[in-house]
Amino acid sequence: MTRVEELTVGELAARSGVPASALRFYERQGLIHSRRTTGNQRRYSGGTLRRVAFIRASQSVGLPLSAIGEVLALVPADHTPTREFWVRASACWSEQLNERIERMERTRDRFTECVGCGCLSFERCALVDPGGLVT
Structure with a gap:
């Protein structure tokens, strides 16, 4: 399988199952990041899929976006959350x-x-x- 370097907002929406409007909201909240092309179009790194998956999984257990954002702020924007990151976040939220x-x-x-x-x-x-x- 070829590694996707960058995704448009539509491609990210299709691959993640998250509406483009929600992705733009996540970006405004600082949960995900994009770069802008010379035509001012958003481009997301392939690792953004994992960040979106982390957000959705966290929301599914009832965590508010504010708490999710606090934890994601610990991961540099250009890094993909790892399994170890998920384990640490889960431990923080257990209580x-x-x-x-x-x-x-x-x-x-x-x-x-x-x-x-x-x-x-x-x-x-x-x-x-x-x-x-x-x-």
Whole structure:
């Protein structure tokens, strides 16, 4: 297979399955980088595919782009994230993901209790008024 040196935004979109509008957004956010041709067209290195894959995989587990961007900022723009990079990023996010799982489990349990009760009371329901603001 021939190594692709550079991709247009359309080619990157087709190869990654990510809409061109999202790729341009990622670029505005500093998550991916391109160079401009003399005709002002974007050209992405072949390694950008791996960065996009990293972004999409991270988003699929619920990580916000801000957190993804913080980690990608540690990788120079002209470098491709490696497996070792992914392992380090995953370790950094494990605690955050575990906390999110615990919150979701608590929410599920509250929802189950609420469905069983059926009250949907502003005074008593932890789902309707989770912060206890209504008195």
